Amino acid sequence: MRYDHNNLGHRFLLGANIISALEDLKFSETVLDERNREVTMVRLSVCGNYKIVVFTTVNITDRMTRSIGKDAIRVLLLKKKGETEVFSPVSKNKRVFRVGKIEAIKERVVASVRECAMLAKEFKDKSCKSCGGSVFLSKKGNWVCEKFCWTN
Ligand SMILES: [Zn+2]
Numbered sequence: 001m002r003y004d005h006n007n008l009g010h011r012f013l014l015g016a017n018i019i020s021a022l023e024d025l026k027f028s029e030t031v032l033d034e035r036n037r038e039v040t041m042v043r044l045s046v047c048g049n050y051k052i053v054v055f056t057t058v059n060i061t062d063r064m065t066r067s068i069g070k071d072a073i074r075v076l077l078l079k080k081k082g083e084t085e086v087f088s089p090v091s092k093n094k095r096v097f098r099v100g101k102i103e104a105i106k107e108r109v110v111a112s113v114r115e116c117a118m119l120a121k122e123f124k125d126k127s128c129k130s131c132g133g134s135v136f137l138s139k140k141g142n143w144v145c146e147k148f149c150w151t152n
Pocket of ligand 1: 128130147
């Protein structure tokens with residue numbers, strides 16, 4: 001079924017599809033921002049240092065995806081900052097546009113989640129060659145020491 005954002009049934013069905021697919025992947029619903037009214041799905045890594053967040057575009061109240069087609073579903077990988085409880089993004093937003101078949105949109109969300117999980121694994125396997133500390137992926141796509149040890 002081709003998703004039509006003017007069709008309330010489609011919006012409801014897409015919302016339910018995305019959320020149940022994410023629940024199958026052990027995500028749980030979190031309210032990050034009350035004003036935003038958007039269902040946000042979060043999964044914490046086993047080690048507790050990484051988080052995958054999906055901004056579903058599903059409204060908290062009516063459980064339907066937003067009517068406007070242009071704003072995408074966003075999937076993001078976050079990493080815990082040292083010993084703090086602060087998580088900050090370490091990947092670019094992966095955007096999934098709500099176009100095409102409902103099943104295909106859901107599959108693209110799942111694929112983006114897998115990419116984030118792979119990236120988290122890559123992070124864990126990598127460390128700084130100079131100081132052994134954590135690294136992150138720069139905007140240019142290079143692995144950079146989190147402690148910026150070369151500046152010392
Ligand atoms: Zn270093």
